[in-house]
Amino acid sequence: AQTVTQSQPEMSVQEAETVTLSCTYDTSESDYYLFWYKQPPSRQMILVIRQEAYKQQNATENRFSVNFQKAAKSFSLKISDSQLGDAAMYFCAFSETSGSRLTFGEGTQLTVNP
Amino acid sequence: EAGVTQSPTHLIKTRGQQATLRCSPISGHTSVYWYQQALGLGLQFLLWYDEGEERNRGNFPPRFSGRQFPNYSSELNVNALELEDSALYLCASSLRPGQGVTYEQYFGPGTRLTVT
Numbered sequence: 516a517q518t519v520t521q522s523q524p525e526m527s528v529q530e531a532e533t534v535t536l537s538c539t540y541d542t543s544e545s546d547y548y549l550f551w552y553k554q555p556p557s558r559q560m561i562l563v564i565r566q567e568a569y570k571q572q573n574a575t576e577n578r579f580s581v582n583f584q585k586a587a588k589s590f591s592l593k594i595s596d597s598q599l600g601d602a603a604m605y606f607c608a609f610s611e612t613s614g615s616r617l618t619f620g621e622g623t624q625l626t627v628n629p
Numbered sequence: 630e631a632g633v634t635q636s637p638t639h640l641i642k643t644r645g646q647q648a649t650l651r652c653s654p655i656s657g658h659t660s661v662y663w664y665q666q667a668l669g670l671g672l673q674f675l676l677w678y679d680e681g682e683e684r685n686r687g688n689f690p691p692r693f694s695g696r697q698f699p700n701y702s703s704e705l706n707v708n709a710l711e712l713e714d715s716a717l718y719l720c721a722s723s724l725r726p727g728q729g730v731t732y733e734q735y736f737g738p739g740t741r742l743t744v745t
Contacts, residue, residue: 548731558717560736606672610731616662616674616685617721617734 517542517609521620528597529628535582536592536623538607544568548610549583549590550617553603563605566590594625602627631656633722633737641743642710650705650740654722660684661703662723662734663695667716675718678703679725710744717741 519540528534540549551563566574566583573581578598582591594601607620634653642648654661663675674687678697692708701722707714718741721734 550733552736557738559738560719560721562733562735565733612731615726615731616677616687617664617672618674619672621671 517544517547517611517618519607519609519618519620521605521607521623523623524621525624525626527626527628528594530597530599532597533593533595534597534625536594536605536607536625538590538592538620540588540590540607540609540620542588542609544611546612548612549581550608550610551579551581551590551592552606552608552619553601554606554622555600555603560606564592597627599627599629601625633720633735635718635720635737635740637740638738639741639743641745644710644712644744646710648707648710648714648742648744650707650718650720650742651702652705652720652722652737653702654720655735657724658722658735659701659725660723660732661697661701662721663703663705664719664721665689665716666719666739667713670716672719676705707742712744715742715744 547568549566564576578595580593604622606622608617636651660679665673677685681697695705697703717739719739720737723734724732
């Protein structure tokens, strides 16, 4: 069974600065997908970024980028130029190919200080 | 484009009763997923439906069940409610998974179920 671990229950960052959230996972699969979701106080889960394991290039979406280290089974999220609206719970998630469930980490609560 | 919708927003039930939660996927999405987010337990996968059939099930007792209708909307039923069933229930939808392809899951706002 796959497991996803987020070792940072809480993180804080100053507005306009950069923060990195960590995620490690365990799987015996060679092909899979990784995601970062954010859950603001409204509780609506919002997809931030997605990474296919077969792609060596790290995914980037505007101010959000990942550092995907397949051998180390590590998948960190970097948020650049942090904004107050980035404050939320961030979840790392794993999915096998061909659909299937998302396995989530425990989450990291990000606070952005003005 | 309308997102995933869920109803009701809040639901209060008494232990032993049944709860029915509803989800409408994004237009064009055939897969619907249900997750439970209980305090202290994180997000746990419950059920996955595609094309009207249950495709996968999480580690939950049989009193958690559901179905998917021909229009791809879905219902989650929880029978014989227990206090620990109190949680936020999230529904997500995606395009039909293909061989070797996983599509993003888009989530609804959730239904907050409180069991007293």
